[in-house]
Amino acid sequence: MGVRVVSAPWVLTGSRPAPVVADGAVALDGDVLLAVGPRAEVEARFGRGERLEAVLLPALVNAHVHLELSHLRGRVPGGEGLPAWIQRLVATRASTPEEDAAIEDAVAQLLRFGVAAVGEVTNGLGALPWLSRAGIAGTVFLEVFGFTAPRIERALERARQLAAAAPAAVPGLRLALSPHAVYSTHLPILAELLRAGPGSLHLAEDPAERRFCDESAGPFARMHRSLGVTELPRLGRSAVSVAAPFLRPESLAVHLVDLDDEDRGLLVAAGSTAVLCPRSNLHIGGRLADLPRLLSAGVPLAVGTDSLASTPSLSPLAELAVLSRAWPQLSPLRLLALAWNGAAVGAPGVGRLAPGSAPGLVAAPLDPDSARERPSFAPARWLLEEFGPAELPLTWLARHRPEPTA
Template sequence: MSELKIFRAKYIYPVSSPVIEDGIVATAKGRIIAVGPYRQLKDLGVVFDLGEVVLMPALVNAHVHLELSALKWRLTPTGSFISWVKSLIKGRTEVGEDEAKEAAWQAVREMWHEGVGVIADIGNTPLALSALESSPVEGIFFREIINFRNGSREFKELVGLGRTPGIRISLSAHSPYTVSPLLLQAIKAWTRSRRSIFSIHVAECPEEVLFLKEGSGPIRFLLEERGQWNPSFRPPEMSPVAYLHSLGLLDQRTLCVHVVQVDLEDLELISRTGASVCLCPRSNTFLGVGLPPVERFLALGIRPALGTDSLASNDRLSIFAEMATVARFFPRIPPEEIIKMGTIYGARALGLERDWGSLEQGKRAAFLSLRIDGLGLAAEDLAGFLTTSSHPPELSWIYG
């Protein structure tokens, strides 16, 4: 088998199984064919000994807005979510197309250098799609729809994007307060008919809860200012998660992003319907909207993915930094579980678990090598080490 490559490392961190000390990952034709101890697999062929490294799966960024990358450092926390939204709207008008494309390309490059192999990009336009197409990462591009005033919309422009190897296309509704009820259902129907993932920001801020329960507050004022208010809208008088459920939007191919302003009933709905969750804790802290109840998610069997959101509400697009943030705010969560949030849970939430998220036979042979020379790490220390430093050790990619 001339395509066979065998990589030996001090540690193999499959994620789906315990750490292997003095292990091997064998690959052929772009796929992993074996993972195990060196002593058991050393006779497969010529071994590339990588030395003092840990091999682990590529990271998954399950929520990012590449088209906003040029806004890095241009927006500051205001203490008001809606004030930040207004600054974002204004900031976008000040960025030219070429600048936005270049910033998107740089953002993808930054993520790749920090170990991200799968990206879920959300965009109002296909502006950043070329950055994904020309990169070594795999991803999903979600065309994001914002339209609260009208109840329907044609999807011809999305279909016209066609297909790109390594990049899947789907639809995203921005949020329950920026997309009308009928349009929310139409978007979900479109994704359901294609068996693709439907992504939506939900329960991100207190203003969203107020709007859906009472139909008032800063969000209504913003919709009126933007000419997006729908006079026929009647507040459902329920939480954002319950509202999505009432519209039939929650199922195993729905990805709920943020999920900060939730109670136990909301979490039970998510658990019961099988919907996925993506957390963006660094964005949440930047915007001052609170933090998601991560421990309660896990207790109910909800396995969160991690995302960075955009550089308009984050200074880095680093899943290592997101994992470190979870570890800092939720120290009782085992570090092994946090690693899963940045890998296998993200792949599962995006429907890409067959190829990504762990080092297992049959999965893509594209994974990370992290140098740990001189650190004296025992196998049981790896997860804690990887989740307490927002900057990873020297990292390189291995392609089989």
């Protein structure tokens, strides 16, 4: 296959030392990136290319999604906090049949929004064939929960059977058993699963978790008592303090809305990646995770959408747009880095235009009459303040191809 050269007014590389290239270009051999840089340099090496009036950027990562809840889109009202939302979700899910068409649409949405890798959380592996077919990489977290030993044993047994019967995942898409949350998962099994490898844990999503861990009281305690659990020992000061001893650098800690300084210190020490799902958090509890504090503490970060049951779309850029509006002082490139954290989901090639790799490359078309004519046009800010919130589709120039594993 011949070399394809594409130039554009702006190229975002996702990496230093040149995160933004004005009048830039890329050279591609199929999906493999041969070069990225100033147009003059790339064209001198590879010849004159086609011109796109667009911002080129690395494909994105949606580090937390539940595709098999896609049929519940718009059907689970929020606003009263996590325990109330979970009860509505469980009731609605029980009375609404799953639809393959909803998962298929959701995967098409991921592609439309430029997603090359996901952290998919599943109870039934329903989305695995769709993700494989779409060539989306990352990790499928097969989630187990059950607060008592007998319940978690049954959940584990079922999950192991599902995993054993699963179709072979395509290269770049791995499967990992994973605990749901501190308030829902038998602690010794939560610890064992996180120690065993990649895992994703819903953590500190709501103040009710702190109350449950510290006082064995509140809505989560009532939920367990109504299921017949009679002994609820104090677990610890906060959900983070309970989970922290078992969190590892390859663990994802999802949500982190209700944190204190001590919690943040524990997260930094664990080295786990915090996955923020801002629109879901606003829908369910009306609160955002404190991104500036997480950044200054040095917690590694990624962004997810959560499921369509609590967010209006699966667009990582639309999620970042909410964070950008809440904290306009944060640099747009610092925010975009949250959607380029391929390593967080086991797809380290995704999110930066490194020559020799195939990270996935997308284009955000510029409106020829407006955006690029502005003298102060800043492409990263435009992505977060205009393109992202409008939920416009990205165009694929090259797909992600996982690195062959040794």
